[in-house]
Amino acid sequence: MLSLGPVTLGxxxxxxxxxxxxxxxxxxxxKEQGCGLVYTELVKADALLKGVRRAVRYAExxxxxxxxxVQLYHHEPEVLAAAAAWVTEHIECDLIDLNMGCPVPRIVTRGAGAALMRDPHLVERLVSAVVNATHLPVTAKTRSGWDDSELNAVEVARAVEAxxxxxxxVHARTRAQRHDGPVNWELLAQVVEAVDIPVIGNGGILESTGALAMREQTGVVAVMVGRGALGNPWIFGEIDAAWHGRPWTPPTLPERLAMVRRHVETAHEANLRWAGRERERDDAELRAAKWVRGHLVGYVRGAPGExxxxxxxxxxxxxxxIVETLEAAWTSPPSAPGPGPTHSGAPA
Ligand SMILES: Cc1cc2nc3c(=O)[nH]c(=O)nc-3n(C[C@H](O)[C@H](O)[C@H](O)COP(=O)(O)O)c2cc1C
Structure with a gap:
């Protein structure tokens, strides 16, 4: 069984x-499909401390x-430590993760996210401040470096461990690459070699074959899947089965459609729970439909009517x-996609 400090992953x-x-x-x-660990999206530490509604919701x-x-980001040790203490007191979670990889300009220009890769001493101070502020285990998510001239993932990993x-x-791409281009497995292997703490490899994993190849060539103890999971929550079961040499069966079309229905329905329910004003309740289903669009692109990938x-x-x-149109996309040949469903709200 794989453990990150006191946290055991299934x-x-x-x-x-x-x-x-x-x-x-x-x-x-x-999680239901065999994912070993999930994280919240990145939460701005000072926004959390100010009680900004959106930040608090992200941390739930x-x-x-x-x-x-819960993943936090900031560049000041005191702020990050205070937010970690707040999370420890108010949120039920298993660990606190520190973002050191976000490439977004408004975050890096303030010295946070991937900009931290440029200052391993600050990384050490930030992690240390957070470790001292919480009893929860602390992890970090880094990159290979800032750009090709600053590939310092090993140094940063040592700072995190120390x-x-x-x-x-480790998302083994540089900040300059953002989310595209080759993933630096050689550097990932060097990070694994350089530290004693478990290293999770990230970048470009789209199915179990890629995960096994990454393990083989780098020695990572686990893989982190990003875009490959969008519209494909089954990927976690697939990878874990392949990793341990167990058989795995891909989802059938009815299972796929049932998953999409649950996804949109639970997004709708969440919108109703969070809705403050009546107007927000009225258009909760529409907002849920918009909310899951990025996932629908994944759920239809490979369908004849994609x-x-x-x-x-x-x-x-x-x-x-959504469900009827998706079903039509999976059952119609691409050359003759058919008229599609006639349900109200669906296209003619
Ligand atoms: C839409 C989007 C949002 C992301 N948001 C975060 C984030 O909040 N925190 C983080 O550490 N990384 C974030 N990332 C980076 C991913 O966690 C991951 O490192 C990256 O997508 C590479 O993995 P992949 O090739 O499997 O997608 C984001 C990536 C994408 C595409």
Whole structure:
């Protein structure tokens, strides 16, 4: 059984934190399909301390998804430590993860996210401050470096370990690469070699073959899957089975459709729970339909009617319309995609 400090994982495949995607609704579906660990999307430490509604919502977890990590970001040790203490007191979670990889300009220009890769001393101070502020295990998510001239993942990993971090996830691309381009497995292997804490490998894993190859060539103890999980929560079961040499059966079409229905329905329910004003309750289903669009792109990937489905994606506004149109996309040949469903809200 794989452990990150005191946290035991039931699977070697974990879900990458993804802003706007890895909300509690999706995390639960991944967990049910064999995901070993989920994280909240990144939460700004000072916003959390100020009680900003959105930040607090992002940090919320639910027992069915445990083990779960809350991911925080900031560049000042005192602020990050205070937010970690707040999370420890108010949120049920298993670990606190520190974001050191976000490439977004408004975050790096303030010295947070991937900008931290440029200052391993600050990394050590940040991790140490957080470790001292919480009894929860602390992990970090880093990159290979800032750009090709600053590939210092090894140095940063050592800083995380020296400060008391219990594990590390490395997205083996530079900040300059953002989310695309080759994943640096050679450097990932060097990080694994350089530290004693468990290293989780991240970047470009789309199915179990990639996960096994990454393990083989780098020695990572687990893999973190980001975009490969969108519309494919089954990937976690697939990877864990392959990792341990167990057989695995891909989902059938009815299972796929049932998953999509649950995904949109639970997003709808969550919207109703969070709705403050009456107007928000009235359009909760429409907002749920918009909310899951990024996932629908994944749920239809490989279907004969994929392009036909994507053309009408923005018009799908109800749970029934989404499921019926998706079913038509999977059952219609691409050359003759058919008229599609006639349910109200679905395209003609
Ligand atoms: C839409 C999107 C949002 C992301 N948000 C976060 C985030 O909140 N925190 C984080 O550490 N990484 C974030 N990432 C990076 C992913 O966690 C992951 O490192 C990256 O997508 C590479 O993995 P992949 O190739 O499997 O997708 C995000 C990536 C995407 C595509």
């Amino acid at each position: 699977s070697v495949a974990v879900l990458a934190p993804m802003a706007g995607m890895t909300d509690v609704v999706f995390r639960l579906l991944c 977890t639910t027992p069915a998804e445990y083990p779960v990590g 400060a008391g971090g219990v594990a590390l996830a 392009r036909w489905f994507l053309r009408q994606l923005n018009d799908l506004s109800t749970v029934d319309a």
